Amino acid sequence: MMRQRLRPVYSVLSALIVAATLGCAHTIDVTPSSTANQGSASQSIAENDRVPFVIEAFRMSQNGSPQNPSSEIERRILNSLRETRLFSTLVPLSGQYDGDGGKMVTARLAIDETIDSHPGATAFKGIVIGASMFLLSPFIDLDYDYAAQASLEIARWDGRVTRYEARSSGTAHYNLFRTNPAIIAELKGRVSEACLQELMTQLVHDTNLYLASQTPLPASTIRTVTVNARRSGTAQGVPPAVPVSESPAP
Amino acid sequence: MSTALRVLTIVSLCSLMTVPLAQGEEVSPTITVGTQEVGLTAGYMFSHRLTEFHTTKQHGPALMPSWMMTLTDPIGDSWYRGQISVGAEMVYLQFREPILTHGVGFTPRIKYTFVALGRLRPYAEFTGGPFWTDLGGNIDEQANEFNFVLSGGVGVSWFLTPQLAANLGYRFHHISNAGTAFPNLGLNASLPFGGFSFYF
Numbered sequence: 415m416m417r418q419r420l421r422p423v424y425s426v427l428s429a430l431i432v433a434a435t436l437g438c439a440h441t442i443d444v445t446p447s448s449t450a451n452q453g454s455a456s457q458s459i460a461e462n463d464r465v466p467f468v469i470e471a472f473r474m475s476q477n478g479s480p481q482n483p484s485s486e487i488e489r490r491i492l493n494s495l496r497e498t499r500l501f502s503t504l505v506p507l508s509g510q511y512d513g514d515g516g517k518m519v520t521a522r523l524a525i526d527e528t529i530d531s532h533p534g535a536t537a538f539k540g541i542v543i544g545a546s547m548f549l550l551s552p553f554i555d556l557d558y559d560y561a562a563q564a565s566l567e568i569a570r571w572d573g574r575v576t577r578y579e580a581r582s583s584g585t586a587h588y589n590l591f592r593t594n595p596a597i598i599a600e601l602k603g604r605v606s607e608a609c610l611q612e613l614m615t616q617l618v619h620d621t622n623l624y625l626a627s628q629t630p631l632p633a634s635t636i637r638t639v640t641v642n643a644r645r646s647g648t649a650q651g652v653p654p655a656v657p658v659s660e661s662p663a664p
Numbered sequence: 665m666s667t668a669l670r671v672l673t674i675v676s677l678c679s680l681m682t683v684p685l686a687q688g689e690e691v692s693p694t695i696t697v698g699t700q701e702v703g704l705t706a707g708y709m710f711s712h713r714l715t716e717f718h719t720t721k722q723h724g725p726a727l728m729p730s731w732m733m734t735l736t737d738p739i740g741d742s743w744y745r746g747q748i749s750v751g752a753e754m755v756y757l758q759f760r761e762p763i764l765t766h767g768v769g770f771t772p773r774i775k776y777t778f779v780a781l782g783r784l785r786p787y788a789e790f791t792g793g794p795f796w797t798d799l800g801g802n803i804d805e806q807a808n809e810f811n812f813v814l815s816g817g818v819g820v821s822w823f824l825t826p827q828l829a830a831n832l833g834y835r836f837h838h839i840s841n842a843g844t845a846f847p848n849l850g851l852n853a854s855l856p857f858g859g860f861s862f863y864f
């Protein structure tokens with residue numbers, strides 16, 4: 415009799431234990447998937463056809479606020495570039511490269527990160543989980559969104575500038591007791607990887623643009639850049655003209 | 665009081681022994697989503713008799729070990745920039761008046777920590793949950809032993825190292841039985857407290 419009475423209690427407890435066990439898993443959705451373009455972001459080019467790649471500028475922002483670019487991200491980008499086998503040498507932002515007037519490409523990089531930890535929804539879910547004395551914890555997922563947008567502006571030795579852009583985003587779903595910095599690191603890693611892979615695929619698509627044999631080095635030029643001081647009468651917000659003239663060396 | 669103070673003193677001394685004094689101004693705690701906090705807080709409760717029907721002058725020490733999980737990265741760009749964390753707390757109260765009795769509770773806890781001031785981090789918190797005390801039934805205000813405890817308060821954390829913070833604060837405490845028995849006037853108290861938190 416007693417056992418029959420307690421059967422519903424056993425059932426509820428069993429369900430909670432199963433839910434708590436299964437609910438411990440976390441999932442990460444990334445768009446586009448980093449595996450979608452795998453294998454296409456590399457080329458085999460003759461050694462003498464490769465040119466050095468010099469990072470000239472690197473800008474980072476998070477939710478619109480400027481950040482100091484981390485060396486870890488730069489290293490990751492350089493690794494992705496190395497895997498493309500497009501360039502002979504990769505020179506980081508802090509690196510020195512004496513081009514000796516030879517062919518090379520210079521790059522300007524920008525990474526914009528967007529993070530949304532859904533604070534309002536998280537606070538509400540936290541209250542609900544707390545009010546249930548944590549019994550609802552396995553059933554209520556918390557979400558963390560991360561998106562990365564990378565833009566790469568490459569200037570070739572002859573002055574031609576090409577701009578590439580890639581974007582990737584992802585969401586981590588986890589429950590309260592599974593919350594862990596490692597999940598967020600995994601999400602950021604996978605999103606960044608997908609974004610960089612997309613960027614490298616675009617770059618490899620334009621392989622011909624960066625082959626040393628495809629475009630000759632322009633005749634030795636002297637570039638003169640003249641910057642005029644802004645006149646006091648210049649309208650606010652309108653940048654002053656910066657004339658750029660090129661004249662062949664004698 | 666003496667037990668709680670003794671525990672707090674031992675914890676304080678152990679914590680301070682692990683603090684490298686040379687760190688000075690370099691302390692900058694990086695608390696991210698998933699950072700956990702384990703804390704031990706002790707304080708002393710002083711009663712508030714809010715109506716003429718309240719006669720019990722309950723007072724005594726309180727001990728509150730807690731666990732919290734940080735759920736958001738810092739939100740906002742101004743002075744209110746902060747993080748939300750959710751967790752749970754055990755609360756032990758010793759009532760020294762009108763008779764020596766005890767109370768034990770388990771309360772979920774939600775906290776908003778302001779992070780704009782670096783190593784000095786003010787916070788606001790709220791807790792609430794079931795509470796058992798043998799004071800109930802022995803006083804005019806509360807009829808039974810099973811009650812609920814609600815508390816809301818503010819505090820400030822001073823980070824001694826990126827992982828260890830000292831806390832000071834104030835809570836308003838309310839104990840009642842949610843109308844499950846009568847009388848149910850409720851017991852109200854102020855609870856200034858101090859303690860330590862370890863982040864990992």
